[in-house]
Amino acid sequence: MELKALLRTRTVMSFVLAVVCVLGPTLSALADTSGTLPKASSTSGGAEAASNSPKNLIPTYAEVLDGWKKNGAKDNHTGSMTLSAASVTGKSANANVTVESYDGKNNVLVWRAKGDEWIEYDLDVAQGGLYTVEMSYHPFVDSRDRKPIALSLSVDGVSPYLEAKSLELYRHWKDKMPIVKDDNGDEIRPAANDISSWQTWELRDMSGAYLDPLLWNLTPGKHKIRLAGSDPMALESLSFKAPVPVADYEAVKKEQPKNIAPVVADPIVIEAEQVGWKNDSSITLAFDNDIANSPYVRGKISYNTLDGSHWSSKNQEISWSFDVPAAGFYKIALRQQQSLVSNRSSFRTIMINGKVPFSELKAYRFPYATGWKGRELANEKGDAYQFYLEKGSNTISMRVTQAPVISAAAEMDKAIATLTKLSTDLRTLTGGVDDKNRTWDLKKDLPGFVEQLQELNDNLATTREQLITINGRSDALSQGLVTVSKDIETLLKYPDEIPYDAGRMNKMQGKLADLVKQLSSQPLQIDRIFIVPVQSSFPKMESTFTEKIEGSIINFFNSFRSKEVSEKTDDQVLNVWMNRGRDYVNLLQSMANESFTPQTGIKVKINLLKDDKLLLLMNAAGMAPDVGIGLPHDTPFDYAIRNGVYDLKQFPDFDEVYKQFAPGAWMPYFYDGGYYGVPETQTFSVMFYRKDILQNLGLSVPDTWEDMYRMLPVLQQNGMNFTPVEHSIFMQMHGLEYIKQDGSRTGLNTDKGFEAFKEWTDLQNKYGIDQRSDNFVQHFRDGSYPIGIADLNGYLQLTVAAPELNGVWGVAPIPGVKQADGSVARWTGGNGGDQFASSIFKHTKKPQESWEFLKWWMSEEVQEKYGLDLETLNGVTFRWYTSNVDSFVKLPWKEEDLQAILEQWRWFREVGKVPGSYYMERELTNAWTRTVIGGENYRTSLETAIKEVDREIQRKMQEFHFVDANGQLVRSLNLPVITKPWEGVDKYVKK
Structure with missing residues (x-):
C-alpha cells in the first residue's frame, strides 16, 4: 500500500512539474532575489x-x-x-x-x-x-x-x-x-x-x-x-x-636569405632537462632508464628527461637557449618518447626566438610510437624543415596545444548536453520511477526522443571519424565512442524499454565525460634536442639492438634493488615510513635534514611505503617503524584496538598539540580514552555554484536546506538539478551521533534519526534530485548542475579541468539547519578516503624522539613550506590539505573561496569509531537503496540497517571485552561528544 501511495505521489509530482515547466518564465520572475549575486558590469550587455x-x-x-x-x-x-x-x-x-x-x-x-x-x-x-x-x-x-x-x-x-x-x-x-x-x-x-x-x-x-x-x-x-x-x-x-598571419613553409622559404654558404659546425645538443624557463612549475623532470638517455648512471636514479605526463595540458610552454656558431640554415630533431597514451598523437606549437616560423609548426604532430625515437622536424613526406638562424644566442620553445582536437571535444560536449536533456525528458515522463508494470510507447509518449537519440548516434560516428583523421589512427578514444554508440544502438533496438532503465543514460554521459577529459592530455617526453647544419647528419638518436639488450640486462638486475621500505631498520636513526609517492618522501627527507635534525640532533630516515598493507606484515615480523605518516584514516584505530600504536595522550604536552586541530578531526583516532594518531590531512564537503547561471535565474546561494528546496523547482524547470548528497550531511546536522557515547550500538534509532534519514531519501523521492551523478565536474561545466556539493578535490578539478569557467563559479558552505537561536548548523564529516594520519608504533624504542618528530612535522611552519614546495613541484592538483589551519590559510587559495572553506571547517566533525562500526556505511547505503530504488518505507528500511549494524558492533565489542557473553556492557568507550563549532578558525574569518 505504501509503495502504491508513493507511486501516486510521484505521478502527481510529475504533473506539477509539467505545469511548472509551462509557467517557468513567470515562476523565475517571482523567485526570491533578495540575496542575488551582484551582477558585474563585465558580464552585462548583449x-x-x-x-x-x-x-x-x-x-x-x-x-x-x-x-x-x-x-x-x-x-x-x-x-x-x-x-x-x-x-x-x-x-x-x-x-x-x-x-x-x-x-x-x-x-x-x-x-x-x-x-x-x-x-x-x-x-x-x-x-x-x-x-x-x-x-x-x-x-x-x-x-x-x-x-x-x-x-x-x-x-x-x-x-x-x-x-x-x-x-x-x-x-x-x-x-x-x-x-x-x-x-x-x-x-x-x-x-x-x-x-x-x-x-x-x-x-x-x-x-x-x-x-x-x-x-x-x-x-x-x-x-x-x-x-x-x-x-x-x-x-x-x-x-x-592587428593579427599577424603566419605563412606556410614554402612561402617563408622563398623570403629567406639566398646564397648563404653552408655552415660547417658540430651538432648543437640541448639536454631537455636544462630548460631556460618554463611557464608552469609542475612541468617536472623524470628518470628514464633507457640506456641511450643522457645522462645515464647505472643503478642510480638520474633525472635525465623532461616528464611528458606533466607536460601535457593547457598552454604549458618550455624554452631552451642555445648558441649558434655561424649564421645559416639548420635542421632540428628531438630524441623523444610519445607512447605515454596508447595510439594517441600529441601536438606542440614550436617557436624559434619567440615566433612560429611557419604555419606547419602551429600544431606539429608527434605520432604515437613505442619506445624512444629520433624525430626530425619535417613535412609529411619526411623532408626536413630548414631553419635560418643568426649567429649567437637563440631560443627554441614548445607549447602544448589542444587546437587540433578541440572541435571533436566540442562535439562530444554537445553529445553530453543532448544526453542530459534526454535524461531530463525521460525523468519528467516517468516521474523518476522505473515502473516495470507499465507499458510504454516511447514514440507516442515522448515525441522526438527516439529521433534525437538516433541523430546523436550519427553525430558520434562522425566525431569518431574526425578523431581518427586528426590522430592518424584509431585509438582508445575513438574506440570509446564505438562503445557509447553500441550502448545507444542497444537502446534504439528496443526503445519502449528505455524508461525501465533510465540510469543507462547517465552512465553514457559519464563515459563521454571521461573521454573528453582524456582528450585534453597531450603528453610528450624529451631527452635531447639536436640542431645541426642542413648538410650534416644528426648524431645517433636511438639505441642499437645490442644496446637495448645490454640496457634490459642492467635494468633487470637493478630492479632487485629495493626502492621501498628498507628490510632492516637502523637503530641509530629515527625510522619513518611514509605512505606516499617518492616526491613526497624526498621533499620531507630534505626538510628534515635542513631543519629537524639541526634543531633536535635527531637523525631521521624517511622510507617510502608503497602499500600500507605492508605495515601489517612488517609489524608481525617485528620490523615496524618508529613513526608512520600518510596512514589511511582507519589505520590508527585498527592498530589501537590491537595494541599496535602509541597512545599520544601519554605525552605531557599532548593537550597543546590537540588544540592546534579541529576537535572533529581527532574523532577517528580516539579509542578507549586515548588518541592514537595525529590528523595529518583532511578534506570535507563544500558547495559549488555557477555565479552566471544563478544570477540569470534570479537565485541566491542557499543558506539552509529550506532555501535549497525552494530553488529546486526553478532549476528543474530549466533542465537543471542538484547533486546527490551523502548521508553525513543530514544525520549530523540534526544533532545525531552515529554511535552512542558508550559505544555499544548506533545512535540512529531515535525520532531525529528517522527524520534525518527521511530528509536524505526525500531528495530523490520528493524533490527529484538524481539518484547518482557520474561526473560532477562535467555536469557543473555544462550547467546541468549549476549548484552542488562536492569535496575539496572538486575545487582542484574545476580549477584545472574547467579553465573556461574561471571567475564564474564560487564556493559556499553547505546548506544547514536553522537553530532556535537563529544560527545555522552545518555539521558534516569528511571524505574518509582523503583523511590521513600520523602515528607512533608501539614497539618503538624512541617514543620521545618520535613525538618530537610528529610535533615538528605537523607544525605551522613545516606544513606551510611542505605544501607550497609540493605544489610548486607538481602543480595545483597536488594541493596539500593540511589539518593545520594556520598553515592551510597560507596556501595559495583565492581569498573569497578560503573564507567559505573556513566557515565550513568550523562545522567539521568526523564520525568516531568503535569495533564493528565499519558496517555503518554499507548498511546506510543499503537502506538508501531499499527506500529510493526499491520503494520500501523509510522507517522500515532504516530499522533493518540499525539491526545489522548493532549486531556487528555487539559481536566486535564482545571480542574486545567491552561487552560480556550475555551482551551486557562491561565498560564504556566514552566517545567524545562535540556540540560546538570550532573556534580555531575565527582568527582567519573576515566578518
Missing part, C-alpha cells in the same frame, strides 16, 4: 544574450569569432594602439593600485590586488577590426603566490565570449641546479624557482584550444577596456594590434 546555449550564458570564442567575420569584421587592417598601464581612467572602490617604479621600469602600474578588483582604460580606435591584445607585465615573485595571474577582459561592460573571462598571465620558472643527491646517490627531483621578470604575452584562451591569440572586435570610436582580477602584479602596457 554578448550573453547571443548565446544559443540554455545554460552557458556566454557563447564561446569560436562562435563569436565566426559571427564577427560573417558580419564583416576585418583582420587585415593596420591599426595599432598602446595604452600606458599607468593611465587608469576608472577603478573599483577597493582597487589597490599605485603608479611607481618596479624592477627597473618607471611609471608603471603596481596592482596589489587583495580581492576581486577592476581597473578601466579609455581606448580610442581609429581603424575598426579584429585586434590581438598584448600585455607587458611582471608577476610578483612571492613564496606563497605561485599560480598564474588570472584576469578577465571586457569591452564597454561586456565579456564578448566565455574565454575572455578566464585569461592567464604566466610566470617563468627554472629548476634548481645542480640536482641534489640523497644518501644512496640517487638524484632528488628538483623544485623550481620563480624567475619571473618583465615579460610580454599575447592573450590566449587558457585551455590552449586555439592556434592563434584571441581577437577582440573593436569598432571605430571610444571604448572602455576593463581588467578584472584578484592577483597582484605590475603592469606596463596594453597593446592592441
Whole structure:
C-alpha cells in the first residue's frame, strides 16, 4: 500500500512539474532575489544574450569569432594602439593600485590586488577590426603566490565570449641546479624557482584550444577596456594590434636569405632537462632508464628527461637557449618518447626566438610510437624543415596545444548536453520511477526522443571519424565512442524499454565525460634536442639492438634493488615510513635534514611505503617503524584496538598539540580514552555554484536546506538539478551521533534519526534530485548542475579541468539547519578516503624522539613550506590539505573561496569509531537503496540497517571485552561528544 501511495505521489509530482515547466518564465520572475549575486558590469550587455546555449550564458570564442567575420569584421587592417598601464581612467572602490617604479621600469602600474578588483582604460580606435591584445607585465615573485595571474577582459561592460573571462598571465620558472643527491646517490627531483621578470604575452584562451591569440572586435570610436582580477602584479602596457598571419613553409622559404654558404659546425645538443624557463612549475623532470638517455648512471636514479605526463595540458610552454656558431640554415630533431597514451598523437606549437616560423609548426604532430625515437622536424613526406638562424644566442620553445582536437571535444560536449536533456525528458515522463508494470510507447509518449537519440548516434560516428583523421589512427578514444554508440544502438533496438532503465543514460554521459577529459592530455617526453647544419647528419638518436639488450640486462638486475621500505631498520636513526609517492618522501627527507635534525640532533630516515598493507606484515615480523605518516584514516584505530600504536595522550604536552586541530578531526583516532594518531590531512564537503547561471535565474546561494528546496523547482524547470548528497550531511546536522557515547550500538534509532534519514531519501523521492551523478565536474561545466556539493578535490578539478569557467563559479558552505537561536548548523564529516594520519608504533624504542618528530612535522611552519614546495613541484592538483589551519590559510587559495572553506571547517566533525562500526556505511547505503530504488518505507528500511549494524558492533565489542557473553556492557568507550563549532578558525574569518 505504501509503495502504491508513493507511486501516486510521484505521478502527481510529475504533473506539477509539467505545469511548472509551462509557467517557468513567470515562476523565475517571482523567485526570491533578495540575496542575488551582484551582477558585474563585465558580464552585462548583449554578448550573453547571443548565446544559443540554455545554460552557458556566454557563447564561446569560436562562435563569436565566426559571427564577427560573417558580419564583416576585418583582420587585415593596420591599426595599432598602446595604452600606458599607468593611465587608469576608472577603478573599483577597493582597487589597490599605485603608479611607481618596479624592477627597473618607471611609471608603471603596481596592482596589489587583495580581492576581486577592476581597473578601466579609455581606448580610442581609429581603424575598426579584429585586434590581438598584448600585455607587458611582471608577476610578483612571492613564496606563497605561485599560480598564474588570472584576469578577465571586457569591452564597454561586456565579456564578448566565455574565454575572455578566464585569461592567464604566466610566470617563468627554472629548476634548481645542480640536482641534489640523497644518501644512496640517487638524484632528488628538483623544485623550481620563480624567475619571473618583465615579460610580454599575447592573450590566449587558457585551455590552449586555439592556434592563434584571441581577437577582440573593436569598432571605430571610444571604448572602455576593463581588467578584472584578484592577483597582484605590475603592469606596463596594453597593446592592441592587428593579427599577424603566419605563412606556410614554402612561402617563408622563398623570403629567406639566398646564397648563404653552408655552415660547417658540430651538432648543437640541448639536454631537455636544462630548460631556460618554463611557464608552469609542475612541468617536472623524470628518470628514464633507457640506456641511450643522457645522462645515464647505472643503478642510480638520474633525472635525465623532461616528464611528458606533466607536460601535457593547457598552454604549458618550455624554452631552451642555445648558441649558434655561424649564421645559416639548420635542421632540428628531438630524441623523444610519445607512447605515454596508447595510439594517441600529441601536438606542440614550436617557436624559434619567440615566433612560429611557419604555419606547419602551429600544431606539429608527434605520432604515437613505442619506445624512444629520433624525430626530425619535417613535412609529411619526411623532408626536413630548414631553419635560418643568426649567429649567437637563440631560443627554441614548445607549447602544448589542444587546437587540433578541440572541435571533436566540442562535439562530444554537445553529445553530453543532448544526453542530459534526454535524461531530463525521460525523468519528467516517468516521474523518476522505473515502473516495470507499465507499458510504454516511447514514440507516442515522448515525441522526438527516439529521433534525437538516433541523430546523436550519427553525430558520434562522425566525431569518431574526425578523431581518427586528426590522430592518424584509431585509438582508445575513438574506440570509446564505438562503445557509447553500441550502448545507444542497444537502446534504439528496443526503445519502449528505455524508461525501465533510465540510469543507462547517465552512465553514457559519464563515459563521454571521461573521454573528453582524456582528450585534453597531450603528453610528450624529451631527452635531447639536436640542431645541426642542413648538410650534416644528426648524431645517433636511438639505441642499437645490442644496446637495448645490454640496457634490459642492467635494468633487470637493478630492479632487485629495493626502492621501498628498507628490510632492516637502523637503530641509530629515527625510522619513518611514509605512505606516499617518492616526491613526497624526498621533499620531507630534505626538510628534515635542513631543519629537524639541526634543531633536535635527531637523525631521521624517511622510507617510502608503497602499500600500507605492508605495515601489517612488517609489524608481525617485528620490523615496524618508529613513526608512520600518510596512514589511511582507519589505520590508527585498527592498530589501537590491537595494541599496535602509541597512545599520544601519554605525552605531557599532548593537550597543546590537540588544540592546534579541529576537535572533529581527532574523532577517528580516539579509542578507549586515548588518541592514537595525529590528523595529518583532511578534506570535507563544500558547495559549488555557477555565479552566471544563478544570477540569470534570479537565485541566491542557499543558506539552509529550506532555501535549497525552494530553488529546486526553478532549476528543474530549466533542465537543471542538484547533486546527490551523502548521508553525513543530514544525520549530523540534526544533532545525531552515529554511535552512542558508550559505544555499544548506533545512535540512529531515535525520532531525529528517522527524520534525518527521511530528509536524505526525500531528495530523490520528493524533490527529484538524481539518484547518482557520474561526473560532477562535467555536469557543473555544462550547467546541468549549476549548484552542488562536492569535496575539496572538486575545487582542484574545476580549477584545472574547467579553465573556461574561471571567475564564474564560487564556493559556499553547505546548506544547514536553522537553530532556535537563529544560527545555522552545518555539521558534516569528511571524505574518509582523503583523511590521513600520523602515528607512533608501539614497539618503538624512541617514543620521545618520535613525538618530537610528529610535533615538528605537523607544525605551522613545516606544513606551510611542505605544501607550497609540493605544489610548486607538481602543480595545483597536488594541493596539500593540511589539518593545520594556520598553515592551510597560507596556501595559495583565492581569498573569497578560503573564507567559505573556513566557515565550513568550523562545522567539521568526523564520525568516531568503535569495533564493528565499519558496517555503518554499507548498511546506510543499503537502506538508501531499499527506500529510493526499491520503494520500501523509510522507517522500515532504516530499522533493518540499525539491526545489522548493532549486531556487528555487539559481536566486535564482545571480542574486545567491552561487552560480556550475555551482551551486557562491561565498560564504556566514552566517545567524545562535540556540540560546538570550532573556534580555531575565527582568527582567519573576515566578518
